[in-house]
Amino acid sequence: MSRLPVPNINGNLFDVTGKVVAITGAGQGIGRTLAEGFASAGAKVVAVDLNGDLLDETKAILDKAGADSATVTTDVAAENAPDRIVEACMDLGGRVDCLMNNAGIMSYTDPRTIADEELDRMIEINFKAPIRIMRAVFPVMEQQRYGSVINTGSSWSSRASVFNQSGGGVDYCAVKAGLQSYTRGAAQAMAEHHVRVNAIAPGGVDTPMHAHHRDFLMEYEKYIPLGRMTVAEDLVGTSIYLASDASAYITGQTIHVNGGMIMVD
Numbered sequence: 366m367s368r369l370p371v372p373n374i375n376g377n378l379f380d381v382t383g384k385v386v387a388i389t390g391a392g393q394g395i396g397r398t399l400a401e402g403f404a405s406a407g408a409k410v411v412a413v414d415l416n417g418d419l420l421d422e423t424k425a426i427l428d429k430a431g432a433d434s435a436t437v438t439t440d441v442a443a444e445n446a447p448d449r450i451v452e453a454c455m456d457l458g459g460r461v462d463c464l465m466n467n468a469g470i471m472s473y474t475d476p477r478t479i480a481d482e483e484l485d486r487m488i489e490i491n492f493k494a495p496i497r498i499m500r501a502v503f504p505v506m507e508q509q510r511y512g513s514v515i516n517t518g519s520s521w522s523s524r525a526s527v528f529n530q531s532g533g534g535v536d537y538c539a540v541k542a543g544l545q546s547y548t549r550g551a552a553q554a555m556a557e558h559h560v561r562v563n564a565i566a567p568g569g570v571d572t573p574m575h576a577h578h579r580d581f582l583m584e585y586e587k588y589i590p591l592g593r594m595t596v597a598e599d600l601v602g603t604s605i606y607l608a609s610d611a612s613a614y615i616t617g618q619t620i621h622v623n624g625g626m627i628m629v630d
């Protein structure tokens with residue numbers, strides 16, 4: 366096994382200039398902000414989303430930032446989505462340096478009544494699709510002997526969900542916890558190839574995901590030790606850190622970005 370290179374502390378450890386970063390769910394919310402953050406930091410961004418109109422808006426933002434970028438309009442759960450994402454990365458920059466599995470959906474259905482279709486869709490999008498996309502990028506990263514995957518978990522998943530007050534969110538939290546667990550296993554499997562796999566676990570972010578229960582979400586602001594809800598911008602620094610050589614020795618971890626809402630070891 367070849368030795369992991371030691372980071373060069375005389376350069377900018379956080380440099381992501383020219384890195385090819387694929388971000389799913391980049392049409393709005395957290396994913397769009399991550400795409401803009403990486404673009405502003407000099408990365409080449411492949412923005413992926415189900416919604417082509419939203420993706421066009423994201424593309425305009427990336428163009429304004431002067432970034433090389435491409436879009437892929439697809440359901441991440443589509444059979445050919447993983448291959449299309451890898452292809453777009455190869456076309457844009459000839460490699461895949463970072464994959465951000467960010468696309469996800471929420472559910473509040475009571476665990477006593479959730480229908481099979483809703484449960485299946487939750488598992489398809491929030492669990493199976495990230496795994497299938499990782500499966501497509503891992504061989505590329507293995508060949509490069511370089512790569513960072515960042516899966517989007519959730520701070521709600523490390524404890525029983527506060528949303529369970531209304532009897533929902535159980536399946537969402539369990540599926541996100543599963544992705545965080547998968548992150549650890551995949552990190553172990555890919556470590557010898559110098560491919561790292563980590564997760565970020567955001568606290569509550571006021572995005573369109575919460576449009577139907579925004580008041581309920583914002584109720585939690587008063588419990589956040591750092592004094593406000595998480596905003597999408599809070600996730601950019603951690604993501605750039607995990608994509609860069611500054612985190613070269615970090616793998617299999619879930620980093621909570623939640624203002625102290627839930628404090629875990």
Ligand SMILES: NC(=O)c1ccc[n+]([C@@H]2O[C@H](COP(=O)([O-])OP(=O)(O)OC[C@H]3O[C@@H](n4cnc5c(N)ncnc54)[C@H](O)[C@@H]3O)[C@@H](O)[C@H]2O)c1
Pocket residue numbers: 389390391392393394395396413414415416419439440441442467468469470471490517518519520566567568569570571572573574575
């Ligand atoms: N907002 C929060 O409070 C919060 C907290 C913790 C974790 N998260 C996670 O962060 C991620 C982003 O959340 P957000 O709040 O920005 O959500 P959002 O609903 O505002 O945006 C999600 C984006 O993903 C896209 N998308 C949804 N399903 C897709 C599919 N099947 N294929 C391709 N694209 C799809 C949507 O079109 C949208 O552009 C999700 O994984 C979510 O579970 C969010």
